[in-house]
Structures are given as structure tokens and as C-alpha cells.
Amino acid sequence: MERTAVRGRLTWQVATVTSVTRETDSVVTIELDPPDWPGHRAGQHLDVRLTADDGYTAERSYSIASAPGEPVAITVERLESGEVSPYLTRELRAGDELELRGPIGGYFVWEPADGGPLILLAGGSGVVPLRAILRHRRRSGSQVPARLLYSARTLPDVIYRGELDQGYDRAQIIYTLTRSQPPGWTGHTGRIDQALLAEAAWAAEANPLAFICGPTSFVETAAAGLVGLGYPPEQVKTERFGATAGR
Amino acid sequence: MSPVSRGFQHLRRAPAAEADRVPPGQHMTEGFPVLSAGPTPHTPLENWTFSVTQDGQTKKSWTWAEFQALPAETVTADIHCVTRWSKLGTQWRGVPVDTLLEAAGYGARYVLAFCDGGYTTNLPVDDVTGGKAWVAFGYDGGPLPPEHGGPARLLVPHLYFWKSAKWVRGLELRDHDAPGFWETYGYHMYGDPWKEQRYAGD
Helix, strand or coil: CCCCCCCCCCCCEEEEEEEEEEEECCEEEEEEECCCCCCCCCCCEEEEEEECCCCCEEEEEEEECCCCCCCEEEEEECCCCCCCHHHHHHHCCCCCEEEEEEEECCCCCCCHHHCCCEEEEEEHHHHHHHHHHHHHHHHCCCCCCEEEEEEECCHHHCCCHHHHHCCCCCCEEEEEECCCCCCCCCCEECCCCHHHHHHHCCCHHHCCEEEEEEEHHHHHHHHHHHHHCCCCHHHEEEEEECCCCCC | CCCCCCCCCCCCCCCHHHHCCCCCCCEECCCCCCCCCCCCCCCCHHHCEEEEEECCEEEEEEEHHHHHCCCCEEEEEEEECCCCEEEEEEEEEEEEHHHHHHHHCCCCCEEEEEEHHHCEEEEEHHHCCCCCCEEEEEECCEECCHHHCCCCEEECCCCCHHHCCCCEEEEEEECCCCCCHHHHCCECCCCCHHHCCCECCC
16 A cells, blocks of 8 residues: 555657567557656556547557566457457557556556465456566566466467466466367366365465456456455455456 | 557447537446456445444444435436446436435545445545435345445446445545545546546646
């Protein structure tokens, strides 16, 4: 509570897109070079503003995908009925300008001094801010034990798969595939439930910190599940997206 | 001057009558998104109270049964979340904050709403009185679901919806304004959606 993430006025600035990397069929990571970036913390987000040639504007918030000290990046999933995400995932390319302001948010963040162990629970593209936390943990040399439980529809829907499979300095990555599994899949299947949480989460006695990000139904299940396992609610931080039809 | 985003166009336009009800930077949603910083609390109704406090003293407190016996109103309101969705014509059932503060007696300029789960948010008294705010326990003809703040939440539709604190348990009367939960993390102290007061300094 002692730190406020936003100091003074957050002004819009025009960043240059330095790269657009395809993560899955519907997801890209956009690396940005803003002219005046105060630095960000793992778990924060930023606002993006698009302007049409008739002056119409649309704004959206996206989690920052990179660790503090790394170039600013966002990872965006295309929502077919969306207005902004189809532009960001299909039209935008390196060299383009993109208006943004940030960083924003100071609650859903992790610093090495906060300790752990860490249990990170991701539903779909909710993995984005948790990847920033895992990268920050690795870059800072933190020895805090960490586990990521990542629920995705299918294996090709897993974002950052190559990076996650390298393990982040002994962080454990546990997948559950909810819709279909490749032949020979020996991992978890189906949506997260109490049994999987009990298996994947650290015991409450270890005083773990939990970060949960995903669609509402995922977050509700995961957060209630951890509280049911004895986690104090104030050590379970949540961030939700989805159900925003038309975003 | 904002750069034009090559090839970016409106996906859809709201009908003019509705567009006038959507503040700048917002877009309409038909769903009802859920946003909260932690797990959904589940306080049994037999343990629930609503209190008006000042200087550490409880001026007035209601049990759930007492609260349900207060005169309630049906409210239709447009709501605006700082994450940029707006939902038009939402239907609520709740007790006017006027009723609660008049019963408790008040002479303060600000309130800090406090909630199960530790959430707080600050508002001027002028913004929760005069028929502008309710403690809502019903939504869309039924009880207010827990993920949307049930059993009861503050409803202050003319401000960004983080001011409409979920799981509200009382109002602390204050002479001076003090930031609540999101306000401490850089969100605006007042939060007028028509002025786009999202973050401190806006």
C-alpha cells in the first residue's frame, strides 16, 4: 500500500512498434519503444489508443508482457468481434506508431522483496502478466520457488510455449488442456478444479503469494479454491478480463 | 495530435440516442464483466450488518433483516467501468444512502465506504446524497450475485463503477478526503466518467 504506481499525470505518448511476433494463431506480442517510459513493475498494464481517419478513437488496457528493465511489450489476443484487437493482431507492423500511456496499476504486481513461494494461475491470455512476473523473478535472481498452473484450450493455444518449456530457473510449469489434447498427452485435462489446485498449489503453511489472471469463471474458481485450501484472501491477488463483449 | 492508425475504423456505432449516454473513451457492453482485486467474500447474512461510523464510533447499524425492512427503490441506471465498458439501463433494487445517513445523522463532507475483503473507496457526501446513491441488494429482478457484490454493494452510477463498492458493509463519515483502495494505486480521487477522470491527474 505504501507505493503508488502512478506518479503525477499519465500522459499519452506516441511509441514506435519495434517488432510484432506471432505467439499463436490469434495472439501476437508487440514490442514498443515509447519516447518517455518511467519503467514498469511486473504485473502492471498500459492503455492503448487507436485513432481512425475521421477522428474516432478507441482505448483499451493491456497487460505488460515484459519484465522491468526489458523493452516494453504487450501480448494481445484477437477477439473476432473486437474492435481494437483485430487491428493490433492483423494490421500493426514494425515501424508503425502506437499511442499509449502507462504504466498503470500497483496492486497486481510482484517484487522479489515480496518473497513467496509464488503460485501463478493463468487462464488463457491471463498468462501475460504472470509471464512478466516469471521473467522478473529470473532476471532478478530471486530464489523464491514458483509454480505456474496454466489452463489453455489446446496445446497450440499455449502462449509463450517455447519460453515456458525452458522453465525459468526451476519454476515449475503445469498445463491443463481443457478442450483437446495431442496424442500421448500425459498432462492434466479439463478445467481447473479443487483437486488440481490442491495438487498444484503450495501448502498454505508455506505462506505463498498467489496471482490469478484469466476470464471471470476461471478466476472465481481458482480464487475460491485457494481460499478453500487455507490461503488468506489478502494473499490471493486477482485480475480478470473477458465477458467484455465488443472490446 | 494523435497519429491516425492506418486502416482502423469503427466496428459499430451505437444508435444516436444511446451514443449520447456513453461517456468518452467508453464502449457499450451487453455482458456484465466482473472486476475485483481478490477472492469473492461470502459473508453469511446472519453475520451481515451495515454501519455508519464516525471517529471510530458506530452511529447506526442495521442487521440484514433490519436493512431489508427499510424502504427500497427500484433504480434504472447506466453504469461506466474505468476499464472502458459501459452498460446501459441496468436495473437495481436498493436503499437510498439518504435514508441511511439521515437515520444515522451526519455532518461530514466525505465518506469512505468499507467492505468485506478490505476494499475501500472514498466519495464526497454530496455525491452519495440527494438521490444519487443506493446500497443495492437486488439486480435485474433477483438477488445481487456474490461476484457482482452481493449481498449488497454501493451503487453510485454517476461516477466510475469502482466507486460503487462491492460487498459494502458501511460508510465512515470523514471531515477530510482520504484515498481508498484503487485511489491509493493511482486512480482518480473523484472519478467522473464524463470528464474521463480515470487516473490521478486526469
